[in-house]
Amino acid sequence: MSALVVYESGFGNTALVARSVGDGIATSMPVRVSSVSDLGAGEAGEADLVVIGGPTHAFGMSRPQTRQEGQVRRGDEPSETSGIREWIDALPSDRGVHLFATFDTRVEGVRHLPGSAAHAAARALRHDGHRVVDRGTSFYVAGVTGPLVPHERERAREWGERLARRAQEMLLKA
Numbered sequence: 587m588s589a590l591v592v593y594e595s596g597f598g599n600t601a602l603v604a605r606s607v608g609d610g611i612a613t614s615m616p617v618r619v620s621s622v623s624d625l626g627a628g629e630a631g632e633a634d635l636v637v638i639g640g641p642t643h644a645f646g647m648s649r650p651q652t653r654q655e656g657q658v659r660r661g662d663e664p665s666e667t668s669g670i671r672e673w674i675d676a677l678p679s680d681r682g683v684h685l686f687a688t689f690d691t692r693v694e695g696v697r698h699l700p701g702s703a704a705h706a707a708a709r710a711l712r713h714d715g716h717r718v719v720d721r722g723t724s725f726y727v728a729g730v731t732g733p734l735v736p737h738e739r740e741r742a743r744e745w746g747e748r749l750a751r752r753a754q755e756m757l758l759k760a
């Protein structure tokens with residue numbers, strides 16, 4: 587049994603959460619944590635559990651234009667990028683091979699507003715017939731560029747631990 591955590595991150599916050607989720611999963615099974623830009627589109631390999639995380643942009647998953655807005659904010663030249671939306675779109679339709687879970691980062695001060703990249707990603711996966719084991723979990727940043735609010739990395743680690751245990755139980759039953 588093994589896991590893959592694939593993440594997209596503009597300012598580094600989702601990357602930190604992804605590593606903590608990976609640390610939690612590693613208490614149960616081997617895990618690889620990888621940026622979406624280091625993987626081929628939709629390339630989940632042999633992983634039994636695939637955890638996908640990205641920043642919430644404009645109430646959902648990022649798009650090329652929102653990523654460019656982020657690049658400009660960082661002072662970078664806008665360039666063409668690919669995010670978790672495109673990665674999910676490119677997943678092969680070998681449904682049931684992987685168990686999926688999703689997370690996002692979003693701004694704490696507007697947590698009452700609807701819209702979560704994690705929920706949108708879980709919906710997209712289910713729509714394509716994939717098995718999703720969590721409705722989508724959010725971790726919070728203090729502002730658009732971060733930092734993560736206190737204790738989110740610990741919460742992410744615990745979430746990863748619980749997720750891996752649940753996935754193990756489901757896979758052993760199957």
Ligand SMILES: Cc1cc2nc3c(=O)[nH]c(=O)nc-3n(C[C@H](O)[C@H](O)[C@H](O)COP(=O)(O)O)c2cc1C
Pocket residue numbers: 594595596597598599600601640641642643644645646652653655656691692693694696701727729730731732
């Ligand atoms: C173009 C853009 C749109 C955003 N829209 C939202 C939003 O709708 N809701 C929200 O909570 N945060 C929003 N944010 C803040 C991001 O969620 C935040 O930048 C992200 O969680 C930081 O993670 P990262 O460092 O991994 O990019 C937006 C950020 C950008 C750049």
